[in-house]
Amino acid sequence: xxxxxxxxxxxxxxxxxxxxxxxxxxxxxxxxxxxxxxxxxxxxxxxxxxxxxxxxxxxxxxxxxxxxxxxxxxxxxxxxxxxxxxxxxxxxxxxxxxxxxxxxxxxxxxxxxxxxxxxxxxxxxxxxxxxxxxxxxxxxxxxxxxxx
Numbered sequence: 001x002x003x004x005x006x007x008x009x010x011x012x013x014x015x016x017x018x019x020x021x022x023x024x025x026x027x028x029x030x031x032x033x034x035x036x037x038x039x040x041x042x043x044x045x046x047x048x049x050x051x052x053x054x055x056x057x058x059x060x061x062x063x064x065x066x067x068x069x070x071x072x073x074x075x076x077x078x079x080x081x082x083x084x085x086x087x088x089x090x091x092x093x094x095x096x097x098x099x100x101x102x103x104x105x106x107x108x109x110x111x112x113x114x115x116x117x118x119x120x121x122x123x124x125x126x127x128x129x130x131x132x133x134x135x136x137x138x139x140x141x142x143x144x145x146x147x148x
Contacts, residue, residue, distance in 0.1 A: 109138030
């Protein structure tokens, strides 16, 4: 009969480990993981995900893959930066060029607003939601950026 603990003999913690846990523990004891890069340092935090999904996002990132909502979020960041630069550069433009730049700004803001709407349907959590950019707010942002 196998050596089974009785209630008066509780199992030791190492007796409960799985075969995989045992192999990992033995490799650690041999020092197989000691020379790995980043040993002892925390995994880098990614702004796109955390908590219980952090490892999944990290694995995807390491594989050069991403989730659709993360890719769209990056496109949104690029579009926001493009709008900011356009408004900033308009300060030094002659008035006639500012009119065309404003039209371009409003077109790009409308495209950004569509991306923001799509993004809001893709994200896994409302805490990741970004505010929309409706036309009246985009126009107000343009005017305030130029001091109008």
